[in-house]
Amino acid sequence: MSQSFTPNEIMTIAAARALSNSDVCFVGIGAPSAACNVARLTHAPDITLIYESGTIGTAPTVLPLSIGDGELCETSVTTVSVPEMFRYWLQGGRVTIGFLGAAQLDKFGNINTTVIGDYDKPKTRLPGGGGAPEIASSCGEIYITLAQSTRSMVEKIDFVTSFGHGEGGDHRARLGITTKGPTLLITDLAIWKPDPVTKEFTVVALHPGVTREKVQETCGWKVKFAETVEVTPAPDALELTTLRDLKARTDAAHKGTEQAGAKRGSKDG
């Protein structure tokens, strides 16, 4: 390992590597935003990034704090209305990769961001689905990024905000959904792909230094490992520099508008 890196950094960089020049990505805030922009600044300069606020083909020099930052609009090819975004661009089937995060995730890639507990009497009321229910069904495929914990990776999620592979197998097809659904789960510890038949997420690569035990300890279901489990290549110097420079620029830019003493709570990775 030429350089040390954090679990969050390798998660972001592994996600960036999964993107190509011809991808059209529907980007959420947080790790996905960082990953997409690292991809754009390294091996995929022509990647198209779309944020649900209406910005198409955006190329921010710093990461946005919200999906509606001015930077996204100023650097976009075009900025459209929100109805157009959801009709022509998302539902129109033009997005190849949708990124989703999760408060709770099950082994079939179903996602909860709505409530912890019962919907009508929730223990914790979360923000809700936003664009996620239709991102999950309209994008060509879905990449999920998540920091592992037994609280977030659970046997049964409390509410299906966004449909992944349902009960597994051909459940998507049975509902008439023609897109692939979750094809990749990138955590801070490992890379997971759905089993071709059962669609259960299976560990295909461990990040450098991560053990199978660590993955199991931080996951609420019994983890399946692929026959051959690779080791995720460590971030190279360009990847790390690009990501860190992006974050440094982001911090510097956003500091400018912050009052002294305000706690920095960015969710950008």
Added chain:
Amino acid sequence: MSQSFTPNEIMTIAAARALSNSDVCFVGIGAPSAACNVARLTHAPDITLIYESGTIGTAPTVLPLSIGDGELCETSVTTVSVPEMFRYWLQGGRVTIGFLGAAQLDKFGNINTTVIGDYDKPKTRLPGGGGAPEIASSCGEIYITLAQSTRSMVEKIDFVTSFGHGEGGDHRARLGITTKGPTLLITDLAIWKPDPVTKEFTVVALHPGVTREKVQETCGWKVKFAETVEVTPAPDALELTTLRDLKARTDAAHKGTEQAGAKRGSKDG
């Protein structure tokens, strides 16, 4: 009569008078376009003119030859896409007055601009409805302008392109249509309004010098006259000057782009 005028001029001016400052008009080419702009240039400077090509709040200095002339766009408050025009502006119920012409018209204000003869084996294939079917149902009320002839004002039209009052009475309400439909018919000879109960068009005013016989001779159905039939006030000097100046400006502007010898076939009134 202070000044002579043509039947077409009084038709246009009578239509202009029926418009007010607060009207939002969906304007077709021909007499309606001239009428709306005469109204705008005389008593209704704040009238809103909308052409179906997407131009909203347009104020052309010359009359357009087509509903998509550049002049309409350049002088508009805003120019929107055609789907937006038909969804937000027409169907949205924002238009107070829709103007329609007719190849054939019946006494209940039903209009044919589709075919003369049978639909599948037409004697004359006309251009078709265009925006008219939904203009007829979505605008607050409909004004019809037409040069009288037994060919165009007929007992039974060959095809109902745009629904007026159907078979009369409450036929519109029975179809669930909530707008008023045709409330005014202005021809080169007379002003007609629907009977409050039967909805049959009834002559309420004759243009100066026009006889009841002349109106009947040029109409294919037995004409009903109101109890009191007024005489349309003759165009005043301002009205005539405004209309003629507008037409002169229009001719001069459009000549500029015409090759020698091209026949002038403008349908602008």
Added chain:
Amino acid sequence: MAKIVTLKEAVANNLHDGDTAAFEGFTHLIPHAAAHEAIRQGFKDLTLIRMTPDGIYDQMIGLGMVRKVIFSYAGNPGVGLLRRFRDAVENHYPHKLEIEEHSHAAMANAYEAGAAGLPCAIFRGYLGAELARVNPNIRSVTCPFTGEKLAAVPSVRPDVTFIHAQKANKKGDVLVEGIIGIQKEAVLAAKRSVVTVEEIVDDFDDVSVNACIIPSWTITNIAVVPGGAHPSYAQGYYARDNASYLEWDVIAADREVFRTWMQEHVLDATPEDFAKRVEHLRASK
């Protein structure tokens, strides 16, 4: 024609107890000043509609002005949860809050259908998603050509919509630029509308004919409130005050801190205070 009035008049003229109201904006151009004026005027029993309820809805909910929220994402953008909203849903404090929850696609289509005068919107959505189970306003229609089952939601038709925009011209036409969100649809879908603007200019002669312009005659009232989107931003005028969004997370976490803050910064404040709040943010934009 839009009448240009004070913010106080605009709110008093157009908002009433029991109304269904939308204060719209998608991160950009959030109508904070209008919401604060509504708070000062003390309305109650409101049904609030918004794709992305944020601080201003958190504030109105926390003060007990709101009976019901129709929404698709209730979060503090870029920060996290809405703590007054959570307190209302989880603990019924200050009272029970009714919710009608949709996805963004559903809400965007519902506003679009409202602007288009339709009773409902159809789209391909909610496939396998559990919201359809808990929200009786998520139904379906069958495509009469392919047999595909499509999602249907009622159109959004607020009694009144409030938005903030960059500028109006003297006739009262309004220009929205940048991230235009759902503002035009929200105005066109509503019975009445109020637009707060940064400034009024003579005309829009320098603006593209295809710009997002909302004609004067579709707007009820316009009020000039410089800085009126703060802590959100107005592209071309001032930047987003990210620190205030972070601060809100702390303020809203405690019922008493919230009350005290609201008293000082909203109830005892005026529309004119917004201009001062954005002074230090003008340089960066």
Added chain:
Amino acid sequence: MAKIVTLKEAVANNLHDGDTAAFEGFTHLIPHAAAHEAIRQGFKDLTLIRMTPDGIYDQMIGLGMVRKVIFSYAGNPGVGLLRRFRDAVENHYPHKLEIEEHSHAAMANAYEAGAAGLPCAIFRGYLGAELARVNPNIRSVTCPFTGEKLAAVPSVRPDVTFIHAQKANKKGDVLVEGIIGIQKEAVLAAKRSVVTVEEIVDDFDDVSVNACIIPSWTITNIAVVPGGAHPSYAQGYYARDNASYLEWDVIAADREVFRTWMQEHVLDATPEDFAKRVEHLRASK
């Protein structure tokens, strides 16, 4: 990414016998040059879609290239009827022409639904109108909330769409300005798309972020054809050639005059001829 090629290549790459094609434009920016190239390449059995078929469809129909037209207003704009279209419908000359006729509202909604990936469009339309009797593709759905019966039509999904636009940038993004019509929807609804442009510029840095820009990656081919909309116009480049529209009424009235004119002005002509045709129209715009 859109590939920039010659008009000849763009047409040959994207149009095939039997295709369903849209050459769209609403009075402004009619893709005349693209249609003339299609005529020179001699396709047959086409299904042509357009809200407002005008001279170019009259020409293709008159030459027997067209099996079916899906449309809402078949007229020579500002002049009158389309005489070759009439001859085909009334007299089956040069052969029988199938028609699927809609209203503008239906077609506009159908393109919008095509761009939005939906199988059908719903709208409030055709109330009392007889087209619903003669067109089996006019159906209805019932609003699941109000019970209102709404019109439904299949979405428009052409195999290929041709449009003309003012300019592309070097990356292949396309700018449409002025009367933007249905062009963006027609491109997004199609499997393949060809855009002819007046010119290619370095970038769109001087253009509003909310302008009607069609991103490069949604377009198949771009060809530079100055004057390519003539006798229609390109706002900012040249004015409409009204005389040519009037002239067409005379040319198309007679089968032989039509043939002779087509031979000289289309079959024996080139895309480069368009630039000359608009020379005298540039001053006035």
